[in-house]
Amino acid sequence: MDEPTTSGPERILVIGRSPSVILDAAGILxxxxxxxxxxxxxxxxxxxxxxxNIDIVVFGGMVPPDTKRHLRDEISKVNGHVTFVQGLAGIAGLIAAQVEGVTSTAGDDNGVAYDTTKRTVQLTLRGPAQVVVEAWWATSFTPPEPTSTSLRVIDSHFDSGEYFIPLPAEVPPVAxxxxxxxxxxxxxFTVGAMPEAVMRMVPTGDPTQRPALPPVRAVATHGDN
Known part of the structure; x- marks a missing residue:
């Protein structure tokens, strides 16, 4: 795999549909x-x-599959070090956290898992560490500006050892x-998948199919513009 041609902060491009979500995600990053x-x-x-010179490309869930495939293919032709990330949901903070997950390598020797049946985070820490567990979920799916909320489950210093952290009941089982x-x-991690009704909104790219989503205002940032 080729190395980036320049040094410095990682360069991220968030490609999605909802103006507020992608702008907020870029701002957080x-x-x-x-x-x-x-x-x-x-x-x-x-x-x-x-x-x-892009290090990470994030795709939102409403990017049509054919468009996503085309962009992946074309960017990969000229960029051997790029990483592609599929956003889990239209939640800006979650998207930013996914990018941090790709760029962070320290602490990989710790065991981190999520038990979907018990709704419990399982930690195996090889040394003392600050642990932050945050839940995110959608509160409205109305396009083009979905809404969401989050909950800081825990933010504490842990000693080495094994821990089990249950999710609060208020975290819903969907989205x-x-x-x-x-x-x-x-x-x-995904706690509850997106509803099928939302997934059916994803554009197919078929020009003969009636669009299921309303128009959105154009967004294309360049640096601080």
Whole structure:
């Protein structure tokens, strides 16, 4: 795999549909030291951005499968070090956490898992660490601006050992997610899948099919613009 041609903060491009979600996600990432941009202009990605120097491309769930495949193929042709991330949901903080999970490598020797049956986070820590568990879930699926909320389940210093952290009952069983930070390392898990009705909204790219989603305002950021 080729190495990036330049050094410095990781360069992130968030490609999605909802203006507020992708802008907020890019803003959170910039606040954490990344160089992050956001766009919902799928047809302009290859011409408006220097795809040879992007480190991570995040795809939102409403990016049509054919568009996603085309962009992956074309970007991979000119960029051997890029990583593609599929966003779990239209939740800005969750998207940012997924990016952090890709870029963080420290702490990988710790065991982090989620038991879907018991709704419990399982930790096996080889040394003392700060542990943050946060739950995220959708509160409205109305396009083009879905809404969500989050809950800090725990934020504490743990000694080495094995721990089991149950999710609160208020975290719903659908359209819900979990991020677990152990030191600088971040992992993301699905608690409850997105409803089928939402998944059916994903554009197919078929021009003969009536669009299921309303128009959105154009977003394409470049640096601090």
């Amino acid at each position: 910039r606040s954490k030291g990344f160089q992050a941009d956001a766009t919902n202009q799928f047809d302009e990605v290859l011409t408006e951005y220097d795809t040879t 819900s997610f979990l991020t677990v930070s152990v030191g600088p390392a971040v992992r993301a």
